[in-house]
Amino acid sequence: MLSVIWETEGLQTVGIVVLVFASIKLLHLLGLISFSEDSVEDELELSAVRHRPEGLEQLEAQTRFSRKELQILYRGFKNECPSGVVNEETFKDIYSQFFPQGDASTYAHFLFNAFDTDHNGSVSFEDFVMGLSILLRGTVQEKLNWAFNLYDINKDGYITKEEMLDIMKAIYDMMGKCTYPVLKEETPRQHVEVFFQKMDKNKDGVVTIDEFIDCCQNDENIMRSMHLFENVL
């Protein structure tokens, strides 16, 4: 008898609790109550961010491109990024379209950091065009400088083995799976070893900018390849 009463009592309590929760949920659903402050916030479109580049004359003065070339570059830039700036996602997206077999996102990330000289998280047209100016029209010294900047992920002036390994893996990732001969796990590491053997003159485990530039200038292949893309535009 007692147990029956307990059962009914217990069920009654459960029922009341359920009812209370349900009504609270219903009110919350109807928007009459809000639990946390940030739940109401909608996704504010970051549409306010619009960037207009400097004038054509200024860019002409700052870079080594002609007017026509700047026009072509800007048209392509604006086509992909109507807001005038590239954020990292779009950057990765665009770069990945050129390497459909592999995963170009890691390398694109490093590239983005290299282009984003003021480190504000977005690449404006000026950054873009400055970078390209160095890469396509700069002196060998400038190009090598830029490359060193790219490899030096934390921008501390030294390329460590880990940094180089990251870069190497990123480059190999772009190849994808279907390669001949088949890519093995230790291929990037081996490549890094070869690189360090060549570059690290004083065998201190890091490569400084001078070691890098010196070594590159003495290597014929690298010198020749620096002039490869001069007529790109």
Added chain:
Amino acid sequence: MAAGVAAWLPFARAAAIGWMPVATAPMPVPPKDKRRGHEGLIVLNVSGTKFQTWRDTLERYPDTLLGSSERDFFFHEESNEYFFDRDPDIFRHILNFYRTGKLHYPRQECISAYDEELAFFGIIPEIIGDCCYEDYKDRRRENQERIQDDEETDATNELVPPDMSFRETMWRAFENPHTSTMALVFYYVTGFFIAVSVLANVVETVPCGTAPNRAKVVSCGERYALAFFCLDTACVMIFTVEYLLRLLAAPSRYKFVKSVMSIIDVVAIMPYYIGLVMTDNEDVSGAFVTLRVFRVFRIFKFSRHSAGLRILGYTLKSCASELGFLLFSLTMAIIIFATVMFYAEKGSSASKFTSIPAAFWYTIVTMTTLGYGDMVPKTIMGKIFGSICSLSGVLVIALPVPVIVSNFSRIYHQSQRAEKRRAQKKTRLARIRAVKSGGANAYLQYKRSWLLIDPDEEASKEAGQALVCKTNPNFEMHHHHLLHCLEKTTNHEFVDEKTYEASCREVTLVKQVSCSSSISSSPHGLTSCCSRRKRKTFNVPNSNMSVGLQGSIQELSTIQIRERPLTNSRSSRSSLNAKFEETVPLNCDQPYMTAAIISMPTPPGTTPEGDESTSSTDYSQANIVRVSAL
């Protein structure tokens, strides 16, 4: 692929400098840049609307018309632009594709027009962007269904090629009752017997008053057992015969046996036979009684007679997933609420909720808002949960129902549209025929005037030209000259309906008279009859006429039809074949001819002008109407 971001290729190449110091091997030589003469604007004039874009934009997709050298065919020197005689509204979207890399489908455009434009400009529709792809695919599917419907009705309405076997005729009669009177009669008879059978089943169980030697009330079935048995036997006889005939006539017996309708047929007649077999066995009489329930399946045989029923069945089949979801959610809810109600009502005395399965009944009745009232909760908790149960029941049932309803509505409207199209088909065909006859009349007029004036060809041509110079002199002139060439080739001439009908009647007369004429002389016989007419020459190949003379005109025409596809050469005899076959069966008054006339689809390419311009093809169809046989 990367064509949309082609403008960023210089960047990608520049960024490759990052790989250089790492590389151990020398880099390949870059390809020589084909210096395009001028990186400039291209003007595209599409039916007067000028579009301009950069040359590079177009060359992003070199496998399309605009991106390849194919566009040079459209270059117009005088205005130094590319001229396309196409729809500028749709071209807008095509050009946008080059600009943005995404192809959009405008909702208001006709799907076939759009497809044609895409095909013209060499763009595959699969690259339509995600935003518009669903819409495009939906419209395309609708269009395909419509075309398929038309084809199906064409296939069913077309008159049978005469060499169909008896089996095929029977099958056609079964599937399309309106094709022949016999089939229609059969259709109605079976329908009547289905109704009678179902009615008998129903009336059997009605109480019919007391039997003379018994006290209690008996049902009609027991009182007039013999009568009902005879009725049942008759119905089952008919159904069995029908089923066997269908089985015999089916083109693929295995497929037929597997089909739903045949299973229904079998289930409808099986109980009777099983009942015959085991009437005297008392043990299984219970099962026998149950079998009688299956007799109600006869009512499903009506689905052959009613399109609406078929639609309903089809809808239920296509909504199987929604129905399954409905069932599943209901089951879940029933179990939950039954459990809760059972435990809530356990305390109350004399509660009807004796077990959870017993509570199922209450839950179902409450959720479907039936509320019989044979089981009611007495405790407060029970009442609270009972009300929650009925509220949720309404929701759970109301959710999937609109999906089923919309599905049914869509399918129903589709069938309505198909019906409407079938009804409109007659007027459509009449319209098409009127247009064709208009074209034929022009030529006949031209010829008449030409013949009246001067047999000399040059002069007459000019005269004819003068006559038809109203609309498009050049075109008409060349067209008529072409038809004239055809006449000269085949030694036949184009005439109008009346003369043709007259000559048809002559044919019957000639046949009746000269059926004893020998095979070899048959052509002459006919020619002689025809030579009365002024400008007819007629050579009928032996093979055709020989067979035809011995039979009725219908056989003649049917044989002609059969032989038509074989003739291809341009020799006068075979083209005469073609001519004769087209002309003989058409527009004659005799009933035999009429049947064959309707069955004639347009000859694909047997006439010499079959592969000429469409106007000539149209005309050749008009030919069929107009040319005289004799």
